[in-house]
């Protein structure tokens with residue numbers, strides 16, 4: 766476990782949002798989804814955004830959870846290798862949550878602006894002056910297509926990017942959406958909703 770308790774430790778807030786979000790959800794996508802063997806999962810297994818401790822999963826992948834009443838959570842772990850120096854691998858952890866909608870035109874939109882202070886990206890780069898850093902992260906997404914189907918005996922969710930490309934398959938891990946917390950704002954009192962460095 767990588768622990769960065771010195772960052773963001775002050776001012777943890779838990780504010781509940783009592784919003785009713787029943788419109789625009791779809792029971793087809795409700796549950797917990799993950800790529801590959803399910804090494805990357807939303808929820809507490811991924812870490813604790815309140816004190817910025819994220820567990821690095823054994824393999825790269827991403828995970829989404831969607832609730833029936835319109836909340837979602839997202840977790841991803843990716844590697845980027847450096848073409849110039851193959852030892853300089855960069856690892857990225859992303860976590861955010863918010864609301865989602867299955868739109869009438871066949872798209873899915875996710876919106877994390879209401880929890881803009883919560884999202885995190887943690888970057889580890891063995892060759893950077895600062896080998897590990899954590900930043901605010903908030904990004905809304907538009908998935909141009911989505912399809913739930915059966916693939917090799919598993920229930921699969923295939924999301925399509927706005928540019929037409931298909932994202933790696935996710936399989937249903939559980940009918941129960943797994944979250945750290947869907948409908949609460951945890952953390953900071955900051956006004957900049959873009960990805961911002963804070964040290």
Ligand SMILES: *[C@@H]1O[C@H](CO)[C@@H](O)[C@H](O)[C@H]1NC(C)=O
Nearest residue numbers: 768769770813815816817818
């Ligand atoms: C972060 O919080 C979790 C849950 O409260 C706790 O188990 C863990 O020990 C904490 N880690 C640090 C470094 O404070």
Ligand SMILES: *[C@@H]1O[C@H](CO)[C@@H](O)[C@H](O)[C@H]1NC(C)=O
Nearest residue numbers: 847848849850853855890892
């Ligand atoms: C890639 O490696 C080179 C040489 O070590 C380094 O100068 C550069 O910053 C690295 N790029 C990234 C994106 O880490």
Ligand SMILES: *[C@@H]1O[C@H](CO)[C@@H](O)[C@H](O)[C@H]1NC(C)=O
Nearest residue numbers: 868869870871872874907909
């Ligand atoms: C589909 O609807 C969503 C939500 O209204 C909108 O953001 C998106 O631009 C629409 N996409 C197309 C291709 O019409």
Ligand SMILES: *[C@@H]1O[C@H](CO)[C@@H](O)[C@H](O)[C@H]1NC(C)=O
Nearest residue numbers: 776777778952953954955956
């Ligand atoms: C957030 O920051 C604003 C401006 O500094 C301040 O007025 C407000 O009291 C803060 N809210 C909390 C919950 O700390």
